[in-house]
Amino acid sequence: MAGLVSPHGGRGLRPLQVPTGELAEERRRAQSLPQVRITSREKGDLIMLGIGGFTPLEGFMGRDDWLRVCESLRTAQGLFWPIPITLSTDDDSVKLGAEVALTDPADGAPLATMKVTEKYTVDKARECGCVFRTTDPEHPGVGMVLQQQSVNLAGPVRVLSDGGFKAKYGALFMTPAETRAKFERLGWSRVAAFQTRNPMHRSHEYLAKVAIEVCDGVLVHSLLGHLKAGDIPAEVRTRAIAALIEKYFRAGTVVQAGYPLDMRYAGPREALLHALFRQNYGCSHLIVGRDHAGVGNYYGPFDAHRIFDEIPQEALEIRPLKMGVTFWCYRCGDMASSRTCPHGEADQLQVSGTQLRKWLAEGHPVPPEFSRPEVLEILRAYYARS
């Protein structure tokens, strides 16, 4: 029997969470250290480091790693990595070689301890040009980099907390070790990850079902961190997805879970990061559709397909399942895609997010070919409240 893909780097999962037995002691120690309050994006990265999602990183990156990752998608040691994982501060009092406590952006609770092995400044325009292919401050990912503080701190981290994700999302918040154990119990080895930051309508259901046809099962993996303003909150999205899975998928073909990152909207580069950490979660494939992890018109609709052909084959073990734009076609009388449907746009039901939000907010009917009634009911209730 084939087993699951190896974690990235090939040497097992590397969760940076402090073992339970040492946790009380390390928490006490954290209280005595200089406190560095981190941002939401940095917290997401930190929790991923803690649960092993960013295996085999040991902490936040130093300057050499930052530069090589930006320019050539490799750390200084040659590990494939598509987006810098960095931490910044304006606090001049943090000393090189010091231990610090990293604290929660919302409530200041200690999240980790870190030994500061390097302090450095970065050329933000250079980072943005490489990672986002733009320096436009309107791009939300660029905006996030521009708002970073003046000095980056690098060093290994010891993570003290899951950042509250388990309390908030319960069984939905699974670590890579947990998804791997689950896949093994299910007897899966070919597992496709479906990345989502939205509720799932029929076009998304179709993508997941195509993957189920050719794999052992699908991990429907929702972003639980922060999004752009106006997006639907994770607790609503994940309930709508659960309703869809219950009514329209076979038991034993889907695992639903969530991960703690914020969106960067880095398009192709973020598609690579999405693939990399899904490999850590045990997935052999990542569904990559139209404008994966994109925003606005910054990326071509299939740039995120192409980038997988531009990296060396051995960079990642996980493979993309490249798929087209998906929709209901009235002439096919079926769900279809830009790869399979020969008919024109007039026959293809495509509904923009803006249009859907308007319909839902106004109580307007939504075609059943676009979304399942069980999903629409949950979204309608949310829009009625908000």
Next chain:
Amino acid sequence: MAGLVSPHGGRGLRPLQVPTGELAEERRRAQSLPQVRITSREKGDLIMLGIGGFTPLEGFMGRDDWLRVCESLRTAQGLFWPIPITLSTDDDSVKLGAEVALTDPADGAPLATMKVTEKYTVDKARECGCVFRTTDPEHPGVGMVLQQQSVNLAGPVRVLSDGGFKAKYGALFMTPAETRAKFERLGWSRVAAFQTRNPMHRSHEYLAKVAIEVCDGVLVHSLLGHLKAGDIPAEVRTRAIAALIEKYFRAGTVVQAGYPLDMRYAGPREALLHALFRQNYGCSHLIVGRDHAGVGNYYGPFDAHRIFDEIPQEALEIRPLKMGVTFWCYRCGDMASSRTCPHGEADQLQVSGTQLRKWLAEGHPVPPEFSRPEVLEILRAYYARS
């Protein structure tokens, strides 16, 4: 760019067709040789040897190859091969070491010359038990073996003809070199073969479209040799398939072609042969659905999936795309499969071949969720004539 899969054996295509420049001379020579009239099944195998579909075989198998292929799916030299490719005769006058001409079962025209390197008898029950998993003479493949003559002749062949397939089927009859050249022109490297001995209804369209979603394209590959009595003739089937492709597939995603073999109905073993020769045609994947190459109730519905897990990984480069039973589901409101649809049989439109033939013969309407009107029209015209 990734290229096409290698032909089986890893050393290029090996068509055994006599080069054009030597053809007239070899045909003349064939007339002077003892004539051995072969059967329809043997003719299909011979034409496949001629066009390189059975690369890297050099002719009909000897006893060691026969035995090892039956018992361990390998030739005496260790080449993976799932079904013996043999020739039989009752003609005692054929001498060991002689050259003979192999002639067409229908008109006696010379098809090939062969040097007889071995004459041997086989244990037919043993062959059938291994290859068909049954010795029941009602099984059409077993019946074919039982009707073979008393002595098998082995030896290398030089093929003189395409057996009339090109004249009968025109551009549809493509050699492995031709499909490979076509795939390369289309820029394909991931190519799924869809094996068919039937017209394509929506369940087959769905299988092919799932493959198109995850590959560069599909080879719809119809058997052009003989079938059981009562099956629809190749010229009708292939016209119905062409109509479907024209109306419901995107240009540039499908190549339609045919191959010269008769069906053996050997289920799992034949699925392996189907995979092997599709690798020679340049395909990286073979769609394997329910009861692939099966007949009656001789094989479990997914035995042909399992056999791909039972052979060593390196036996073939081509991979199975294992798919479930496919159908229209009224509750999904969509094409679906036993892998993706959670609803019950009452919601799933499944039409047996017998039922469909009855409907078509009687002019009864067929649900549009089962088959496209353009396909039904061609089948109705055939049943009205026959």
